[in-house]
Amino acid sequence: MASYVAKPVPPNQDKRWKLVDATIRRQGQQSRGLIETLHTVQEVFGYLDGQALRYVAMSLRVPLSRAYGVATFYHFFTLKPAGEHTCVICMGTACYIKGAPQLLDAVQKDLGIHPGETTSDKKVSLLTARCLGSCGLAPAVVYDQEVAGKVSTAAVREHLRKWTHA
Amino acid sequence: MTPEELEQIAEDERAERSRYTERIHVCVAAGCLSCQSQSVKDALDQEVTKRGTKDRCQVKGVGCMGLCSEGPLVSTSAGVLYKKVEAADSPAIVDSLAGEAVSRLVCATDVPFFQRQKKIVLENSGNIDPERIEDYIAADGYSALIKALTEMSQREVIDEVTKSGLRGRGGAGYPTGLKWSTVSKSVGTQKYVICNADEGDPGAFMDRSVLESDPHRVLEGMLIAGYAVGATEAYIYVRAEYPLAIKRLRNAIRQAERVGLLGASICGTRFSFRVDLRLGAGAFVCGEETALIASVEGKRGTPRPRPPYPAMEGLFGQPTLINNVETFANIAPIIRNGGAWYAQIGTEKSKGTKVFALAGRVENTGLVEVPMGISLREMVFEIGGGIPEGRQFKAVQTGGPSGGCLPSTCLDMPVDYESLAKAGSIMGSGGMIVMDESSCMVDVAKYFMDFCMTESCGKCIPCRVGTYQMHRILTAVSQMTATQQDLKMLADLCDLLKHTSLCGLGQSAPNPVVSTLKSFAEEYKAHIEEHKCPAGVCGRQEGESA
Numbered sequence: 001m002a003s004y005v006a007k008p009v010p011p012n013q014d015k016r017w018k019l020v021d022a023t024i025r026r027q028g029q030q031s032r033g034l035i036e037t038l039h040t041v042q043e044v045f046g047y048l049d050g051q052a053l054r055y056v057a058m059s060l061r062v063p064l065s066r067a068y069g070v071a072t073f074y075h076f077f078t079l080k081p082a083g084e085h086t087c088v089i090c091m092g093t094a095c096y097i098k099g100a101p102q103l104l105d106a107v108q109k110d111l112g113i114h115p116g117e118t119t120s121d122k123k124v125s126l127l128t129a130r131c132l133g134s135c136g137l138a139p140a141v142v143y144d145q146e147v148a149g150k151v152s153t154a155a156v157r158e159h160l161r162k163w164t165h166a
Numbered sequence: 167m168t169p170e171e172l173e174q175i176a177e178d179e180r181a182e183r184s185r186y187t188e189r190i191h192v193c194v195a196a197g198c199l200s201c202q203s204q205s206v207k208d209a210l211d212q213e214v215t216k217r218g219t220k221d222r223c224q225v226k227g228v229g230c231m232g233l234c235s236e237g238p239l240v241s242t243s244a245g246v247l248y249k250k251v252e253a254a255d256s257p258a259i260v261d262s263l264a265g266e267a268v269s270r271l272v273c274a275t276d277v278p279f280f281q282r283q284k285k286i287v288l289e290n291s292g293n294i295d296p297e298r299i300e301d302y303i304a305a306d307g308y309s310a311l312i313k314a315l316t317e318m319s320q321r322e323v324i325d326e327v328t329k330s331g332l333r334g335r336g337g338a339g340y341p342t343g344l345k346w347s348t349v350s351k352s353v354g355t356q357k358y359v360i361c362n363a364d365e366g367d368p369g370a371f372m373d374r375s376v377l378e379s380d381p382h383r384v385l386e387g388m389l390i391a392g393y394a395v396g397a398t399e400a401y402i403y404v405r406a407e408y409p410l411a412i413k414r415l416r417n418a419i420r421q422a423e424r425v426g427l428l429g430a431s432i433c434g435t436r437f438s439f440r441v442d443l444r445l446g447a448g449a450f451v452c453g454e455e456t457a458l459i460a461s462v463e464g465k466r467g468t469p470r471p472r473p474p475y476p477a478m479e480g481l482f483g484q485p486t487l488i489n490n491v492e493t494f495a496n497i498a499p500i501i502r503n504g505g506a507w508y509a510q511i512g513t514e515k516s517k518g519t520k521v522f523a524l525a526g527r528v529e530n531t532g533l534v535e536v537p538m539g540i541s542l543r544e545m546v547f548e549i550g551g552g553i554p555e556g557r558q559f560k561a562v563q564t565g566g567p568s569g570g571c572l573p574s575t576c577l578d579m580p581v582d583y584e585s586l587a588k589a590g591s592i593m594g595s596g597g598m599i600v601m602d603e604s605s606c607m608v609d610v611a612k613y614f615m616d617f618c619m620t621e622s623c624g625k626c627i628p629c630r631v632g633t634y635q636m637h638r639i640l641t642a643v644s645q646m647t648a649t650q651q652d653l654k655m656l657a658d659l660c661d662l663l664k665h666t667s668l669c670g671l672g673q674s675a676p677n678p679v680v681s682t683l684k685s686f687a688e689e690y691k692a693h694i695e696e697h698k699c700p701a702g703v704c705g706r707q708e709g710e711s712a
Contacts, residue, residue, distance in 0.1 A: 030464075034464035036464070069466055070464070094369045094599055133374040135531065136533075137237075
């Protein structure tokens with residue numbers, strides 16, 4: 001018998017918690033909805049922070065350790081806010097064969113950061129993808145959700161220069 | 167929804183279609199979209215509106231036409247395919263409907279890339295609008311479901327699938343009919359169907375294209391499967407990295423619910439079926455069925471020992487049928503045309519067609535569907551158009567990180583489950599990456615091992631520690647610091663991982679290493695004994711490249 005547990009209160013007055021609550025309700029407040037709920041949190045807030053994880057864990061009645069475990073197990077979830085722009089370099093096999101490592105080297109050198117990091121001025125985040133499924137256009141890069149195909153080292157450098165000097 | 171109502175929708179749609187004497191199809195699948203095909207479609211729309219011919223000329227967004235490297239692709243009712251179209255070309259294309267083709271944009275379709283294909287899974291893609299259920303119904307869509315529900319018993323549906331000889335398209339090639347039959351015989355209060363759309367292999371984009379180009383085809387396959395095995399609930403586990411596929415699937419589910427093809431008492435029968443999406447969150451191991459089930463249950467995606475197989479105890483402990491996207495996409499034509507028809511295509515043990523994502527160092531990259539048993543040479547040199555820039559073919563990699571690299575001596579081998587396995591690779595989900603002399607096979611093996619190491623879920627030790635050790639040795643080889651002893655250790659580790667890992671990820675992780683050690687031993691030797699990389703890839707310090 002599940003005993004009555006008071007519904008947890010969102011961490012703050014932010015309206016976006018209503019969207020998170022809607023997902024939790026749709027999943028019947030059951031633990032099986034954990035991944036779906038984390039997807040919603042990341043979609044509306046951009047990342048998962050401690051208070052969000054705590055709130056989701058309490059709402060779905062799962063241990064915080066499990067929520068944290070799931071959030072860190074899957075690559076898609078991020079616990080840190082992203083920069084103003086994101087640059088995702090595809091490291092799929094087709095892109096790798098066609099020169100993605102060289103693109104990554106150039107970007108790392110220009111920005112001075114590694115994949116998964118954000119520049120200190122919070123302008124650009126650099127990420128790598130396992131495969132975007134745009135193998136016909138290898139090597140592919142995603143600039144802020146927009147996929148660009150057959151990218152050259154010069155092109156990616158030029159694009160990043162626009163962002164960093166904007 | 168009754169069969170008569172379905173027929174009515176199809177007739178209305180066909181009548182609507184016959185109003186147009188001219189048609190322009192623009193590819194709006196992911197490949198062409200990233201080459202701005204949406205703006206091409208908008209420009210064509212505007213051009214037609216401007217000329218006031220909107221009531222006789224239809225501009226339609228359609229699914230993938232295959233030749234992704236030449237996108238955006240546009241086809242017209244005059245029977246011409248245009249490549250690399252830009253928005254500014256739209257007046258010329260609209261002109262060409264009544265006159266001469268625009269020669270500078272024409273893409274030849276009488277070449278092997280198009281001629282050698284046989285389309286079953288992709289028959290609608292490039293012809294129908296993936297966002298409209300009416301278009302799918304007019305192309306005989308959902309007629310297989312109606313046939314199964316009204317004319318066939320559950321047993322007959324399974325028999326038909328068994329007769330077709332269809333095998334799982336996710337990679338392992340387990341006979342689909344047998345799987346269905348096991349689930350149908352299992353006892354449970356609730357049975358589930360899961361569609362595995364967690365296409366994780368780098369270099370593979372077949373499932374994505376099918377979902378983006380013809381989502382209803384997959385739903386229909388799942389419905390028929392649900393009816394056959396007695397399941398009423400289904401999940402599609404799709405990668406969160408495929409936003410367009412997710413959008414089109416959501417749209418397709420909503421449309422099917424609206425016309426009564428999903429929900430309670432479908433077609434006036436007692437069969438009811440509900441489909442929900444579950445988004446993957448970027449874990450390669452979730453392609454393994456028990457890990458996938460854990461993920462649908464909202465847990466970390468770690469596999470568990472089998473048996474019990476998901477067919478007995480799967481999602482929430484109930485009997486569960488898991489099939490891949492392409493497998494489900496094959497079901498409707500099999501029910502419509504009969505299993506015997508399907509069994510005529512392909513080889514003795516591998517029936518039907520297979521969709522491949524051809525990429526890497528070939529002239530034509532994109533999506534192709536070919537009958538099983540075609541030779542690798544035909545794939546690479548005829549359909550693929552050979553290696554660009556006059557370079558030499560070196561290897562073709564199939565099956566992603568679980569597959570192997572096949573050298574030129576394997577070129578005349580037929581592409582089917584058994585032959586690929588015998589040569590040390592696997593069919594896999596259908597990624598086919600061609601490599602030329604500029605690729606170093608040690609570097610490629612290292613790349614895949616890095617992938618497996620990162621993606622290992624960490625549950626069993628052989629995979630977690632073994633992939634790390636193998637990656638360490640391969641890194642040493644590529645830095646020219648390895649010894650013969652290291653090489654022996656590498657071979658031993660391959661054997662260990664293969665036989666002691668818990669799931670397919672660990673068991674197949676050594677495949678790229680084993681196959682390159684076997685076919686390209688001289689490259690390893692050159693790295694170790696002569697301290698040089700024949701392809702000139704390794705030894706290049708990070709950061710100093712291009």
